[in-house]
Amino acid sequence: MDFSEVLYKVSQHSLGVLGGQSLPKKYVHLDLSETNTDFLKYDLSTSLKFGQFVDQYLMRHGADVAYGGYLEVRNIYKRSSYFNTVDQSNRNIHLGIDLWSPVETPIFAPIAGTLHSFKNNTNFGDYGPTIILEHLYDGFTFYTLYGHLSLASLEGKVVGQKFEAGTKLGTLGDASVNGDYPPHLHFQTIKDIQNYTGDYPGVCAKEELEYYKKNCPDPMPLLKLKK
Ligand SMILES: [Zn+2]
Incomplete structure (x- = not known):
């Protein structure tokens, strides 16, 4: 059984990671890849303008959460040198996947687990x-990562x-702490x-x-989000 199949088998129903299982949310797909010509019309050079774009996108679609991004090729990382130092390749x-939702939206563990580690990664764009x-699960060990949280999310945490x-893991951070993005969860x-x-x-x-697409497969077979 490969890792993607393991993830698919963990649950038969969709797993809430924002707002928990008991709070159904309306999801809309958001494509931030450089080939999305629609998206290229917008100026997303600052977290403020980027945030206004996300807010309008959610409103236009009557949605609570915009999600997407697995294996997207993105332009938005070009603003930070942190992503452009490996052998000159970008x-x-x-x-x-990213789940875009307002600041302080609570994040819940979609499945049972133990805290492996936590850290404030403070590079610009991190x-x-x-x-x-x-x-x-079923003899397989794997990990889930939750990025762009609030500082308070790390308080009282113990490995x-x-x-x-x-159970609640934390809340979404704002641009002042989350690497300078509009509020979103990187899962x-x-x-x-x-x-x-x-x-x-x-x-x-x-x-x-x-290597990475085998080690980090698409989380959607696990989350099974309903659009
Ligand atoms: Zn992300």
Whole structure:
């Protein structure tokens, strides 16, 4: 059984990560890839303008959460040198899904797990406050990463702490702490965490894609979000 199949089997129903299982939300897909010509019309050079774009997008679609981004090739990372230092190749392929929703939206553990690690990743364009959970399902160990949280989300956290499915992990941070983005959750599934703690690459370069797409498959088979 490959990792994607494991993720698919974890749950038969859709798993809420924003607002929990009991608060159904309306989701709309948002494509931020450089090939989306619609999106290129907008000026997203600052988190303020980017945020206004997201707010209008949600309103236009009558949705609570805009989601998407797995393996999208994105222009938005060009504003930070943090993503452009690996062998001169750009790290611009996104390895998780993003869930765009207002600041302070609560984040819940979609499945049971233990706290592997947490950290405030403070580079410009980075995750800001980040939590990684470790899960054991049917003999498989894997990890889920929650990036762009509020600072308060890390308070009182202890490595090894247990979280049942549906318990609150934290809340979404704003641009002042989350790497300078409009509020959103970066959610990523990881098979081998390697030696990382509180951090794991969320974007990669084209040359690294074969490895990363196996190690970090699409989280949608796990979350099964309803549009
Ligand atoms: Zn992301």
